[in-house]
Amino acid sequence: MVYIRPFNVEQWMDKYETKCTNNIAETCCDSVSLAELISLTSNSTTQSHSETPLILSLSKKRLDYGHIRGSPTLLTNISTLYSTPSNPFPFSQILITPGAIAANFLVFYTLIHPSHHVICIHPTYQQLHSVPASLGASVSLWKLQETETSWNADINELKSLIVPGATKLLVLNNPNNPTGAVLPLEVLMEVKVLAEKYDITVLSDEVYAPIYHSSPDPPPPSFLTLGYKNTIVTGSLSKAYSLAGIRIGWIASNNADIIELLAQARDYNTIAVSQLDDIVAAYALSPTVRRALVKRNIDLCEKNLELLDDFIRKYPKHMNYVKPVSGTTAFVKFLNPRSGKVVDDVRFCEALTRDTGVLFVPGGHCFGVDEGEFKGYVRIGYACSTDTLRFGLMKVGAWIEGGGMDFV
Ligand SMILES: Cc1ncc(COP(=O)(O)O)c(C=O)c1O
Incomplete structure (x- = not known):
C-alpha cells in the first residue's frame, strides 16, 4: 500500500x-437547490418546477450507464468554456469525472512515475502535491511570496526548481485556494515558455475559474487557451457553479493522446458518472444558465x-x-x-x-x-x-x- x-x-x-x-x-459559492437553479432563468410563477424541461429530463432518463465519457450535451457545453469563434475546442479532448478531485487524481495516477520530479504551486489544495508524492515522485514547491498587497509567483524561483529531464509535471491552481490570488497572463506566458523548453506537462487546476471579482486587471485566460500542447486543465461544477452535490468535474487537454491515456485508466475506476448528475451539469453549463x-x-x-x-x-x-x-x-x-x-x-x-x-x-x-x-x-x-x-x-x-x- x-x-x-x-x-x-x-x-x-x-x-x-x-x-x-x-x-x-x-x-463553494453558496450551493443551490434544483429549484433555485431553475429559478435563475425561468419565470417560476407561470410554470411549476415539476414541469420544467430539466425536471422532465431527469424523470424520464433511463438509468443506464449512458455515455461513458460524458453526454454530448455536457461535453459541448464544457468545450465552449475553452473555445473561441475561430478555434472551437474539440469535445473529444474532454473527460468527465466525479468532481475535480477525481480528475486531479486520475491525472497523477496515470502520468506520474516514481522517477519523476513534480513542481507544485504552494500553498494550495493538498491533493495537488500529496498525491504525486504518494506515487513516489519527488515534489518541489513553487512558493508564492506574500507581500503587503499580493501573493506573487516568482518565475526565477520556478526556473531554479526545474530539473532538466526529470521534471515532468508542473501543477498550477488558478485562481488559488487558499489565498484567492491569481497567476496573471504575463506569468502564465513565462510558465508556458519554460514548459515548452523543458518538455514539462502543465496541469492547471482551474476549479475556481471564472470567479474573478476584485481586481482591476483583466482575468487571466485558461492555460488551455495559450496554445501549449501538453496542457491539462481540470474544472468542476462544485465551486464556481454552486453544485458540489452533483459531483461532476472534468479534464480537458490540448493533447488528444494524453486524454486517451487518461481514459484508459479511467475505465478501471469510473465507467461513467451518474446520469442524473450529467443532466444537471449540462443544464447548468448551458450558455444562458451559466451566465x-x-x-x-x-x-x-x-x-x-x-x-x-x-x-x-x-x-x-x-x-x-x-x-x-x-x-x-x-x-x-x-x-x-x-x-x-x-x-x-x-x-x-x-x-x-x-x-x-x-x-x-x-x-x-x-x-x-x-x-x-x-x-x-x-x-x-x-x-x-x-x-x-x-x-x-x-x-x-x-x-x-x-x-x-x-x-x-
Ligand atoms: C483547488 C481544488 N481542486 C479540486 C477540489 C475538489 O473539488 P470537487 O468538489 O470538484 O471535487 C477542490 C476542493 O476544495 C479544490 O480547492
Whole structure:
C-alpha cells in the first residue's frame, strides 16, 4: 500500500462542517437547490418546477450507464468554456469525472512515475502535491511570496526548481485556494515558455475559474487557451457553479493522446458518472444558465468580500491579510492581541467553533508543509450566503471583544 499523508483540510471539514452553525470554512459559492437553479432563468410563477424541461429530463432518463465519457450535451457545453469563434475546442479532448478531485487524481495516477520530479504551486489544495508524492515522485514547491498587497509567483524561483529531464509535471491552481490570488497572463506566458523548453506537462487546476471579482486587471485566460500542447486543465461544477452535490468535474487537454491515456485508466475506476448528475451539469453549463449562475456568484463574492474586508480592518491588532482578488477564500493571519505573536491556528479554530459555532479552517495545519509554516493563518470561505457570513462575523467580533482570543 502506498503511504499517503492525511488530507488535513478534508479531515477538518468532515469533523466539523455538519456540526457548526456558521460554516465560513466552505470553498463553494453558496450551493443551490434544483429549484433555485431553475429559478435563475425561468419565470417560476407561470410554470411549476415539476414541469420544467430539466425536471422532465431527469424523470424520464433511463438509468443506464449512458455515455461513458460524458453526454454530448455536457461535453459541448464544457468545450465552449475553452473555445473561441475561430478555434472551437474539440469535445473529444474532454473527460468527465466525479468532481475535480477525481480528475486531479486520475491525472497523477496515470502520468506520474516514481522517477519523476513534480513542481507544485504552494500553498494550495493538498491533493495537488500529496498525491504525486504518494506515487513516489519527488515534489518541489513553487512558493508564492506574500507581500503587503499580493501573493506573487516568482518565475526565477520556478526556473531554479526545474530539473532538466526529470521534471515532468508542473501543477498550477488558478485562481488559488487558499489565498484567492491569481497567476496573471504575463506569468502564465513565462510558465508556458519554460514548459515548452523543458518538455514539462502543465496541469492547471482551474476549479475556481471564472470567479474573478476584485481586481482591476483583466482575468487571466485558461492555460488551455495559450496554445501549449501538453496542457491539462481540470474544472468542476462544485465551486464556481454552486453544485458540489452533483459531483461532476472534468479534464480537458490540448493533447488528444494524453486524454486517451487518461481514459484508459479511467475505465478501471469510473465507467461513467451518474446520469442524473450529467443532466444537471449540462443544464447548468448551458450558455444562458451559466451566465446567470456566474453573475450570481461573482456578485455574491464581491459583496461578501467587502463585508469580510470591513471586519478584518476593524481588528488590526488581531488579524491582517492580503485581500483576495478571485476565488472564494481568504488566507488571514491571526495574532494574539496581548503578545502580538501569531496564534496556534488549530487551537484558535477549535476554540472559536466550540464557543461560537463559527467554523474556519486552520491554515498552518491544512496548508503548511514545513514545520511551523503558515502558523496562525486561517482560511475563511466567504462565498457562503451573505447572512451566514454577516452573522458569523458578528459572532467572531463579539468573541474577540469578550477576550476569546486572549488565550489561543
Ligand atoms: C483547488 C481544488 N481542486 C479540486 C477540489 C475538489 O473539488 P470537487 O468538489 O470538484 O471535487 C477542490 C476542493 O476544495 C479544490 O480547492
